């Protein structure tokens with residue numbers, strides 16, 4: 001079986017500056033990978049490069065066995081790659097239901113109807129607000145709409161950038177609950193997240209970036225116990241004295 005996502009020596013440049021420096025990773029189908037790192041580490045640039053929204057890249061991106069590094073972002077979406085950027089991916093001037101209708105427009109009529117109902121089942125608050133303009137939703141509701149719009153298309157790969165940004169903890173729990181259910185149903189997820197404990201709570205593996213480079217990669221449990229603290233200065237929820245060691249030290253500090 002092909003890897004769901006394989007990246008080889010991917011670099012992203014903005015003019016003379018290198019935001020992502022030769023990152024390589026492989027994800028199996030159904031895997032959830034957390035990409036962690038401090039501000040400016042290059043996480044968003046990596047996510048945007050995977051989604052082909054940023055195209056000033058070198059290296060290789062292979063999704064489901066297909067080299068996509070020359071594809072347009074549009075073509076990638078049509079092939080089943082959903083990308084939720086940091087800025088919420090909604091049409092603010094449209095109603096909630098219109099947003100969802102746009103998301104499912106390529107489905108058959110019957111499927112469209114049930115997919116929209118699935119979105120409302122996922123986030124019932126959206127059903128109550130179906131006639132409301134998306135711009136007038138709260139930040140949390142907008143993020144739910146963005147996530148629902150992505151999930152109802154049944155993507156094969158979901159790339160999420162800072163889902164929890166600016167959301168109240170209770171809303172973060174709701175959004176992550178939905179994401180976790182999608183993961184359990186087999187969705188492959190790249191999760192960019194500052195909220196380390198939340199990301200590691202659902203991720204299988206983690207990759208930690210620093211100044212554009214990958215500095216550590218391994219199991220999420222190992223990241224939680226040791227590396228998150230070391231590189232990000234966060235306090236893990238779990239006891240860090242458990243002695244788990246990083247699986248792969250890419251660069252020593």
Ligand SMILES: Nc1ncnc2c1ncn2[C@@H]1O[C@H](COP(=O)(O)OP(=O)(O)OP(=O)(O)O)[C@@H](O)[C@H]1O
Nearest residue numbers: 014017018019037038039040041042043044045046
């Ligand atoms: N469009 C751009 N033009 C020029 N430089 C950029 C651009 N986008 C990002 N950068 C730079 O690239 C580097 C990596 O930024 P990026 O946003 O990818 O990091 P990040 O880890 O996602 O940070 P944050 O968590 O703050 O969003 C930073 O130095 C940033 O200033």
